[in-house]
Amino acid sequence: MSEEIDLPAVLSELLFGDESTEPLETTLDRLITPTFVQRINGAVYDRVAYIPHVREMRQLVVGGGELTVLEQFSAGSTIAGRYLFRMVPAQGPGMTFESHLFARVEAGRIDRLVEVARQTEDGDFLSAS
Template sequence: MNHVFDLPAVLTELLYGDESAEPLERTLDKLITPDFVQRINGRVYRRAEYTAHVREMRQMVTGGGELQVLEQISTGSGIAGRFLFRMVPADGQALTFESHLFARIDGGRVARLIEVAHLIGDDHDEDFLATVPSE
């Protein structure tokens, strides 16, 4: 891969995008491969299931949200990272998920995402979630 792939920008566009600005299918065609597969906590989503999943996630952020990169490493066509996803549904009850993601990039689009995610409660340890200083 000759350029730096911006996985956080792709995830932001997928999860926090607005279908009134660009239809979801067009966004997916631009960002993920036709044979894309995501596995979240062991559940497998092929392209069709992933489309429904993204729509559901977008509905969870109608009140706003953000993505924070805690750690990220890129090597060749692979990216691994630890991220915080904040989601604010219309009711205003914010949810925060810590996500460990492993992505494979093919031709400038995401071909595979393997993710382990868990909900962060109000009692989480700020030191544990802090970014690791680069050396």
């Protein structure tokens, strides 16, 4: 059975969301399962540990940001992709991360994210074209 979600939209909402419009816990209830786990570059976050992680990421993007999909594939309840995250802090230069993400979806919400990410310099990644 195919589980339809817009993974880039979910990731953008998590990373660039604003708690003044919706409490983070409410956002998480809509977007991730109670059993959610993220593994990123060796660190493991269960749902409880994910809350401060998301808040920390959101603080890094108070100046704005964007997500670009380089490649994305889905099969059934899994999605794999390569994305660029551009993060603009309140002060200082922006940062870009290339992220390879593998997601599992259950009942229209993300249950697992496995991610390998690295900070990039302009032009040091391979485009999807």
